[in-house]
Amino acid sequence: MVVNCDQVWREISNYLEGDIDPNLRAAMETHFEECKRCRAVMEGTRNVVELYGDERMIDVPLGFEHRLERRLEESMYPTRRSFMGWMVTAAAALLVTGSYELARSSVLRGKLRSEHAQSAAGIPPDMMVIVSDEGKLFHASGCPFIHDKAHLRTVVAREAIKEGYTPCVRCMKKYLKADLDEWVHKRPTRA
Amino acid sequence: MPEAQTSPNYQIDDPSEELLIRRVRDGEPEAFYELIRPYQRRVYAAAFAITRNEADAEDIAQETMLKAFRNIRQFRAESRFSTWLIQIAVNEARMRNRQTRANMMEPIVEHQDAEGNYIPRDFADWREIPSETLERKEIREKLAEALTSLGDIYRDVFVLRDMQHLSIEETAKALGISTASVKTRLLRARLMLRDLLAPGLGGAWSTRLQFAKGTKPW
Numbered sequence: 001m002v003v004n005c006d007q008v009w010r011e012i013s014n015y016l017e018g019d020i021d022p023n024l025r026a027a028m029e030t031h032f033e034e035c036k037r038c039r040a041v042m043e044g045t046r047n048v049v050e051l052y053g054d055e056r057m058i059d060v061p062l063g064f065e066h067r068l069e070r071r072l073e074e075s076m077y078p079t080r081r082s083f084m085g086w087m088v089t090a091a092a093a094l095l096v097t098g099s100y101e102l103a104r105s106s107v108l109r110g111k112l113r114s115e116h117a118q119s120a121a122g123i124p125p126d127m128m129v130i131v132s133d134e135g136k137l138f139h140a141s142g143c144p145f146i147h148d149k150a151h152l153r154t155v156v157a158r159e160a161i162k163e164g165y166t167p168c169v170r171c172m173k174k175y176l177k178a179d180l181d182e183w184v185h186k187r188p189t190r191a
Numbered sequence: 192m193p194e195a196q197t198s199p200n201y202q203i204d205d206p207s208e209e210l211l212i213r214r215v216r217d218g219e220p221e222a223f224y225e226l227i228r229p230y231q232r233r234v235y236a237a238a239f240a241i242t243r244n245e246a247d248a249e250d251i252a253q254e255t256m257l258k259a260f261r262n263i264r265q266f267r268a269e270s271r272f273s274t275w276l277i278q279i280a281v282n283e284a285r286m287r288n289r290q291t292r293a294n295m296m297e298p299i300v301e302h303q304d305a306e307g308n309y310i311p312r313d314f315a316d317w318r319e320i321p322s323e324t325l326e327r328k329e330i331r332e333k334l335a336e337a338l339t340s341l342g343d344i345y346r347d348v349f350v351l352r353d354m355q356h357l358s359i360e361e362t363a364k365a366l367g368i369s370t371a372s373v374k375t376r377l378l379r380a381r382l383m384l385r386d387l388l389a390p391g392l393g394g395a396w397s398t399r400l401q402f403a404k405g406t407k408p409w
Contacts, residue, residue, distance in 0.1 A: 006308065009310065009311060010308055013374065013377050013381055013382075014374065017374075019374075036316075040317065044317040044385040044389040045381045045382060047317055048353075048381055049381060051324065051392075052338070052349070052354050053353050057325060057354065058232075058239050058331075058335075059331070060231075060235050060236075061245055061249060064249060068231060068253055068256060071256075071257070072224070072253075072256060
């Protein structure tokens with residue numbers, strides 16, 4: 001069997017695939033030995049197949065795998081993500097609200113140290129009172145109910161309230177609101 | 192001995208894939224990561240070869256994997272899982288090209304005789320491939336540029352068969368064409384690429400390739 005250049009070009013791809021009749025293959029190989037141009041075409045085509053078939057041909061961008069997995073995760077666990085998102089949002093809201101409340105309470109009236117404090121009224125803001133570091137109440141000087149005498153501080157009533165101290169129900173009794181109300185009722189002309 | 196009959200990069204799908212697919216179907220989505228890991232790069236490469244745009248290729252690769260995950264129950268074991276993935280990626284990439292680059296592709300001008308056979312135009316001797324060829328980014332870019340200049344129908348066949356190493360039959364199935372058409376298009380794609388690349392890669396390593404100047408050899 002003898003083949004010409006046209007036939008070789010038509011079959012060159014099948015030749016490289018190995019998808020060719022053995023007789024035609026032999027004829028083509030004979031032709032390649034004799035025809036420099038067809039040999040160049042065959043070798044160049046083979047090189048094309050080799051080059052493009054190499055996995056180095058195309059670079060994958062940096063971080064590609066990570067971004068792919070992240071997007072898959074978003075799709076696979078939408079409820080988990082939305083729940084997590086809700087949790088994060090709720091936590092953030094709580095944090096903001098809590099911070100605001102904390103700031104507001106500490107600036108305006110202080111966080112109460114005692115859960116059972118009674119409200120008071122009419123306490124002179126600049127009145128000097130006694131507080132202890134571990135205590136909950138502020139006292140008038142000389143009050144017998146002052147505890148922890150080793151860690152006492154003297155502050156103005158305004159600062160004591162700001163720090164969360166509440167009036168001693170004994171030495172500050174006259175300022176307690178219940179008493180004040182009673183006092184107002186009893187002596188309305190004073191108001 | 193034909194060089195392209197067996198490729199060193201050819202991957203035979205792992206038999207454990209079937210088990211992974213079953214695990215995903217049975218409600219274990221974590222197994223999907225393991226299932227697709229060997230094919231992530233190939234899916235990206237297929238998308239990039241067709242779109243030649245990194246951002247598009249990455250997005251297509253992600254979309255491909257998402258579609259595969261959502262439709263895993265539709266996967267039929269008569270084809271390889273990797274082929275199925277590549278098929279999805281190619282469809283996505285072709286759709287993307289139609290949407291965004293319909294008018295940007297330079298139409299292919301084929302050099303053919305009266306019977307429709309492609310006739311090589313360049314006979315530069317190109318026997319060897321230096322080992323560092325693909326280490327050079329500019330060479331890879333030239334290869335990508337040459338691939339882009341092919342018409343869609345040739346490029347798609349070439350990408351699936353010679354870059355993704357699908358068989359002729361798998362390529363035909365993926366593209367919905369006959370095996371005869373695959374062979375015809377593959378022949379032309381290979382010869383056109385050789386014509387584009389041989390003058391530069393055959394020796395002129397330090398000079399610009401001819402087609403890079405806008406002069407196509409056919």
